[in-house]
Amino acid sequence: MSFRLPVGRGKRLRTLSLVSVLAVSVTLAGCTTPEAQSVAPGELPLVIGPPVRDNVTPMEGVLACFADHVASTGMAPVVVGVGDVKDFTGKYSLNEGNALTQGGALMVYSALGKLSGAVRIAERFDPSIAERELGYTDRRQLGDGEIHDLDGPNGKQKVPWIPYFGGTIQQSDYFIVGGITEVNYDIRSGGFEAGVNQIGGKGRTYSQQVAIDLRIVDTRTLEVVKTVSLAKQFTGYEVGFNVFRFFDNDLFDINVGARGQEPMQLGVRAALEEGVVRLISAVTNVDYEPCKAVQVGGRIAVTPAEKLRVVANPASGFGAPAPVVKSGGQPVNSGGNAVASASGSDVSIGFEFGSAQLGGEALSRIDQIAAAAKQGGVNVLLVSRDTENFDPGKRDALSDQRVAAITSALASRGIAPAAVSIIWRPAPSDTSIHRDGPGMQELVRLRIGG
Structure with a gap:
């Protein structure tokens, strides 16, 4: 015994199925539409995402703990500069540009800043503005709106420029240089894919790795005091479900899935921060090991390192934490x-x-x-x-x-x-x-x- 739908009823069911699929698609699209705001009359609404926040990493607690240990010694903070911390991997894509951050030196500067004055930072990466100002001063072109007394062969004279006799730039004790030296794609992957009658699903995981190499150098002797080489692995996943089938004269092509990856540049930043802690530990003779217990499970901290500080910095011209x-x-x-x-x-x-x-x-x-x-x-x-x-x-x-x-x-x-x-x-x-x-x-x- 067989059963067939009347022609008119079968067509209506196929039409209803197609309408249902389209309705679900529209509903899903509506659920993922972010908030929008019109700023001025006549303008199209702008998409408004989450607010700006502190760029925190899993190293916030370690940085705060180590900075407290350094400050508790009462020693005068060492003065540290940063040289070039480049991407030496050469990985480049025509569609996406450089695979790794080109701002390694900036991340190292920020890591030193998260030590909240337990060390002092000397600008050596881009001193062009300061050098230009000193050039103006040397040519007697730089003023501050005041009249200054200047000793001359004929006694004191009033001048509108800032007198300068050198020595205002403080020397650094050490500087940090290095780079990102490895990026290894797909060091391990695995997953599954299965289908029956053009209906199936898939899922996979994959891993990749980057490595950094840093060193801290004595500014006066150019002796390399300490080197560090650190590696960080990243994981990602992809899952999906698809249907590709003809039902009578109707073709259904449905794909649903999700994919995600641990942020690579955030991992590079965390690796550079740990490298900074180890290097500063070497030049201050303050052990960082007790602070490693603060980093639990690699989870990103919610509170910035500066707000976790509990020990005031030694008197060094920098404000102490509240x-x-x-x-x-x-x-x-x-x-x-x-x-x-x-x-x-x-x-x-x-x-x-x-x-x-x-x-x-x-x-x-x-x-x-x-x-x-x-x-x-x-x-x-x-x-x-x-x-x-x-x-x-x-x-x-x-x-x-x-x-x-x-x-x-x-x-x-x-x-x-x-x-x-x-x-x-x-x-x-x-x-x-x-x-x-x-x-x-x-x-x-x-x-x-x-």
């Missing part, structure tokens, strides 16, 4: 002194929801807590978001893990576990939230030292 403020609103440190005295306010250490991991900001504070503990003791308050509302058993178990993490971090800095004591925590039967400022709650109060 005092760190605990969630209750009281300053934790000011002007680079110890975070708290034996009788001062608590130092807050915050934890992410359900985590016992010490983040970059917490690790930076641990260094200052250890210093304060050696000088007489300090109270430390463990806090988290007030949305973390576990039952008392789970809350106490998580608090024990957090106390253990702090104890371990302090032990690596010379503070014995016996010096860490709990002076307050909620009772096992206490199910309330102990508030500590907007959106925060108190978990445990510790006494470190003293």
Whole structure:
């Protein structure tokens, strides 16, 4: 027994199918249309995307932690310049141009800037404007709108130009040069593709790698003090589904898919930032290794390095970071002194929801807590978001893990576990939230030292 649609009804069904496909396509297109704004009357609307943000990388916490370590030594900041950091791979596409960034030197400058004055930066990459100004000065053409006194053979005379006797440009101690030296495409790939009756799907992953080579050179002797060679792998994926079939006299050709890749230039920037940390570590004799624990899983930080700083820079003509403020609103440190005295306010250490991991900001504070503990003791308050509302058993178990993490971090800095004591925590039967400022709650109060 067979069944066939009437001619008119079959045609209507095919038409409805085609209309349905077109409707779905239009709907999907509408879902992906970004916001648009008309700026002036008569103008076409402009597409408005996300706002400008800080260009953060997975290295923000490491940079902040290392800068704090350098600043805590109290040494005068070294003066560092940057030479050419070029793309030596030569990879070029007629359609897309250079495969890798040509701004390696600019990224190195920005990495030094993220150390927030723990080192000083000398401009050596493009001094053309300064040299032109000095040329004007040498020709007595540069003025500042003031009249200056100038000693001459006939006594003092009034001149409208800026007198200049040299020596205003400060020498650098070291400079960084190098380049991007490798780009290896498709070092490994894999996937699948399957289809039945011209209906199928596919999926694949692929990897590539770049490498950088940097060195830091003593400006006076041209001796290479330290070299680094770092590599970074990138991963990408592609998935898809397609239909290519005739249904009677109608052809259906539908393709749906997605693809994505870890941003290559962002990875190059992160590699250059790590290279900078290692090079500055070599010339300052400040170990960067303790700060590597801040970089967890390669995830991009949300807060810029400058805002994670907790130690004021030595007096060097650069502004110190603003005092760190605990969630209750009281300053934790000011002007680079110890975070708290034996009788001062608590130092807050915050934890992410359900985590016992010490983040970059917490690790930076641990260094200052250890210093304060050696000088007489300090109270430390463990806090988290007030949305973390576990039952008392789970809350106490998580608090024990957090106390253990702090104890371990302090032990690596010379503070014995016996010096860490709990002076307050909620009772096992206490199910309330102990508030500590907007959106925060108190978990445990510790006494470190003293």
